[in-house]
Amino acid sequence: DQQVKQNSPSLSVQEGRISILNCDYTNSMFDYFLWYKKYPAEGPTFLISISSIKDKNEDGRFTVFLNKSAKHLSLHIVPSQPGDSAVYFCAATTGTYKYIFGTGTRLKVLA
Amino acid sequence: ETGVTQTPRHLVMGMTNKKSLKCEQHLGHNAMYWYKQSAKKPLELMFVYSLEERVENNSVPSRFSPECPNSSHLFLHLHTLQPEDSALYLCASSQSRGLAYEQYFGPGTRLTVT
Numbered sequence: 505d506q507q508v509k510q511n512s513p514s515l516s517v518q519e520g521r522i523s524i525l526n527c528d529y530t531n532s533m534f535d536y537f538l539w540y541k542k543y544p545a546e547g548p549t550f551l552i553s554i555s556s557i558k559d560k561n562e563d564g565r566f567t568v569f570l571n572k573s574a575k576h577l578s579l580h581i582v583p584s585q586p587g588d589s590a591v592y593f594c595a596a597t598t599g600t601y602k603y604i605f606g607t608g609t610r611l612k613v614l615a
Numbered sequence: 616e617t618g619v620t621q622t623p624r625h626l627v628m629g630m631t632n633k634k635s636l637k638c639e640q641h642l643g644h645n646a647m648y649w650y651k652q653s654a655k656k657p658l659e660l661m662f663v664y665s666l667e668e669r670v671e672n673n674s675v676p677s678r679f680s681p682e683c684p685n686s687s688h689l690f691l692h693l694h695t696l697q698p699e700d701s702a703l704y705l706c707a708s709s710q711s712r713g714l715a716y717e718q719y720f721g722p723g724t725r726l727t728v729t
Contacts, residue, residue: 536716547705547720601671605658
């Protein structure tokens with residue numbers, strides 16, 4: 505049973521517009537959520553995170569929203585740039601060393 | 616070198632071979648991880664070491680054997696692998712609990728078992 509799900513395998517967005525990537529989870533014990541970006545032939549790189557005590561965290565063009573009642577988080581990228589084209593993974597942890605990752609969403613930003 | 620490095624980047628091995636993957640982190644972290652990424656599957660946590668002690672072992676077959684001689688180095692020893700073990704193997708590091716949760720990943724080793 506997959507505890508962290510990214511139901512959209514791919515997303516295409518026009519440059520300058522907003523990209524919204526979604527992630528759902530089932531385990532209410534998760535207390536920290538992270539987003540990673542992965543380019544081909546590279547390992548994932550940390551992008552932004554959010555604690556379960558917050559509902560929003562912002563870092564420049566990237567904002568993560570957490571809806572605990574819906575067990576849903578989303579990553580907003582505004583404005584989207586061609587260099588943002590990558591695979592985005594969400595991950596969750598209960599505060600142990602165990603991280604559960606989603607399967608990823610491939611974002612393509614069209615120039 | 617900076618960040619997390621992994622060698623080799625690509626490895627092809629037969630089912631009877633023995634090989635090792637190496638990971639080194641230059642970030643001063645004290646927890647290190649091995650993940651497996653197969654096609655169209657999420658990253659699967661294999662092993663975690665904190666302060667050189669194994670703290671997580673995710674029911675991984677014994678043909679995978681980790682070793683953490685110090686907080687900067689992590690190895691994954693491979694023997695008698697199966698074709699389904701072909702995958703991208705990623706190493707990551709982080710600070711201990713309570714300080715930060717972000718993990719920093721290496722570029723991975725693409726393993727092909729023939």
